[in-house]
Amino acid sequence: MTVHQEDAELERKIVELLPSSSGARTRKGWHSTGTVELAAKLVDASGVVEKAHEWRCQDDAWSRAKRPVKDEQRDPGFGKRGGRPAMFTTRQVLIIMLLHSVTGEPLLIKELATTVHERLNPRSRELLGLPADPSDMNCGQVYTNFRRALRRFLDAIDSAPHSTGRRLRYSEVLRIRAMRAEESENLAEKSSRGSWVANQLLHMTYLYLPKEVRANWRGTISVDGTAVPVWGKAGSPGAKKRTLDSMCSPEFDAGWHSRTAEDHNGEKNKDHNGDKGRKRLKRTQEEFKWAYEATIAVMAEDPDCVTDFPKLALSVSLEKPAGRVAENAMVCVGAIVDRGLPINYFVGDRAYLPHSDVDKLQGPLKALGYKFVADLRSDQLGIQGQHAGALLVEGTWYCPSMPTALIEASIDHLNKKISDDTYQRLIDARRDYMLQTKEKADSNGVVQMRCPAMGPNPTVDCPLKPQKQTSVGLGIPKLRTKIIKPPKHPDRICSNRSSVAFGPDAGANEAGLKYGQAVPYRSKEWHTLYQTPRSTIEGLNAMVKDEGKGALGSAGRRRARGYTFQSLCVAVLLAGANIRMIDSFLAKPIKTTAERIVARTDRRRRKQTLDSYRQRANAPPLVGPAAEAAN
Structure with a gap:
């Protein structure tokens, strides 16, 4: 057989292997x-x-x-x-x-x-x-x-209609936004529909988890935003260079996403936020992404949890980067509360707490029953407010006679005037000066608190409120911190016989609500309640962006354009990640516990209550293009 004959025979065999004209043959197998x-x-x-x-x-x-x-x-x-x-x-x-x-x-x-x-x-x-x-x-x-x-x-x-999927002149973008503004009420309704669809799919994966395992989660959530890059030409002209003929990105509802140091925990870089608390990371061009930002709420552990459970994504909301941070967080929280899930701690980085407006985030969260754990910028350290003579220091109410060294411990540590060990000892020493909670907060958020020198277990000895000497046993006197310089003009926290009411409006400009925390800042309890949930949400973001699985960070794997399509893709990818986590978790032996939670009924009436912060029923905050159309 000649060389030409061999080539012809080989060509014939190859042609037989090629697919017919009916369509290309897939190289992948059947799905399970x-x-x-x-x-x-x-x-x-x-x-x-x-x-x-x-x-x-x-x-x-x-x-x-x-x-x-x-x-x-x-x-x-x-x-x-x-x-x-x-x-x-x-x-x-x-x-x-x-x-x-x-x-x-x-x-x-x-x-x-x-x-x-x-x-x-x-x-x-x-x-x-x-x-x-x-x-x-x-x-x-x-x-x-x-x-x-x-x-x-x-x-x-679709709350962002009229998108063409191609690059448009800025004049065409303005025309589309004007059309959306004319139908803003309809778009608000569709925005609520899209949010319900996305979070309902995630809720189904939560219910896929066995009931006895779900009972191990006590309601603590961690909320964070992550970039969702989009496919196609990135960027639109800035306001200074923009003209009516400027060409915009096909995804003109998206924006530039960049991560700033001031919004995240500074444990690894303790002087990350500089003297003014607003220093940004040194960023390269690669760190800017033309993207949407997905706000995700994830299940997290807290000290009350005694057994493990998979840390599932519970809710999600999509928005332009750095736009309506508080509103998107409340959309996620609202989806959780509307489905009757438990409520406990809310953990977020500085972009959420305490940076947000009280009326948009802290107030509504407090009205729902959430407790806050947050980090602070350098310009938020030290004294944050006063009420009835008590000092609000880094989210906790203290005696007005607390020494300056304890009040400014975080500031001195940031400026490297004291060591880590000294800082931790000073934080622990603050406990003696903490106001004591006489009664738990009622449904209106009002807490009865008293001087640390009062009550059955005083922690300080103050000349303004002398106490009988007590003993810890065997006649040994109990040692307490002595107040050397009490206030010259004592306020109600020092003069009231029993306690003082601390409502939602305690402190100037509602400082108690804006900066208040469930545990003392930088204490051991704080590190547990803050760092573990923050690590959980960062771990989920990394997993869902894993190139071998969901690849949320890869725009090329979801190339269809439009805000609504991207929102659906994010929800579906998170649902898939949840299912993989559940399957992996159930492959291991687990232990389960159950607990009954009893709610107290409020029988008192207050002038200042949390009712003013409660969101209207069936009226979640508007986010995304629908919010722009409404404005």
Whole structure:
């Protein structure tokens, strides 16, 4: 056989291996039937499909109500949907997206369509209600119809409509924003729908966790934001260089994301925030990303937890970077509270606490029953406020006679005037001067507190309130810290016989509510309550951005454009990460406990209460493009 004959024979064999003209052959195998079944059960149990149908009917009625009378007279069928039946349903779209998230595959529409066409076995196709024989459809038909089905679902929750997916001139962007402003009420409704869908999918993964394991979590959450880069041309011209003809990013609702040192814990870099508390990290161009920012609330441990549990993402909200930080945090918290989950500690970095406005974050959180644990900037150290003579020092109320060395311990430590060991001893020494809680806070947030020299267990001896000498046993006198210089003009905390009420408005400019913390700042309890939840949320962010799994930080794995699509992708990727965490956790032996929580009933009436901070029912804060349209 000649060389030419050998080449011809080899060419013939290769041609036989090539796919037919009906479509390209996938190199990937079938998806597990068990994983498909799990995704189907979670989507079916969520109720999202039924809600989507209900919303579409409402939108159709709204569209018909807006049409001119002359159109109705000309054509009675105007505004009604027609055409052939859809090839794919909302249920099938959500199941396939969740399936890809669980298995760590990209959320590209082409890949999703390929799964529908070639990667489902007969049992899986039956679960999804797909035709048993996919050969009747080619890849192009599947892609087009799958994309349309996704678009139909997104239309019902799209709070950022009129996006074209291509670069636009700034004049066109202004026209789109003006159109959104005209339908701001409708967009606010769709924003609430989108938030409900995203958080309902996450809630289904929480319910996927066995009940006895869920009982181990006591309600502590850690909240943080993470960048969600978008695909395509990055950036839009700044205000100084921008003209009507300037070209903007296809994702003009996104923004530049950069991480600043002042918003995060400074344990690794103790002089990170400089003298003014606003020094930024030295950043390179690579540290700026054109992205959205996903605010995520995650389950976290606290000292009350006695057994382990997987740290799941409970809720999420998407926004332009550094925009409406407090509002997005409250959207996440609202999704947790609305679903009846437990309430305990709220842990966030400096971007949330105490930086946020009291009316937007601290007040609503306190009204819900959350306790705060937060870090402080250097310009927030030391005395933060006063009430009835008591001093608010770094989130805790103290005796007015507390020595200056203890008051300024954090400032001296920041300026490197004292060592770490000395600083910790001074923090511990503050305890004797802490006001004592006579009664727990009532439902209105009012706490009865008394001087540390009073009560059954005084911690200081003060000449203004002499106490009988007590003993610890065997006649040995109990030693207490002595107040040497009491106030010359004592206020109520020193003169009242029993206690003083500390309400939500305690301190100038509501300092007690803005800066108050559940435990003394930088104490051992603080380190446990702050650092562990903060490590938890950072760990979740790293896991969901793992390139081998969800790859949330890779824009190329979810290239379809639009705020609403990106919001859905973030929720689906977090749901997939939750499922993987649960499966990994259940593979290990666990111990469980249960506890009953009894709530106290408030029988008193106060002038200053937390009612003024409570959010209106069914009216969560507006976030994202819908908030811009409303303004």
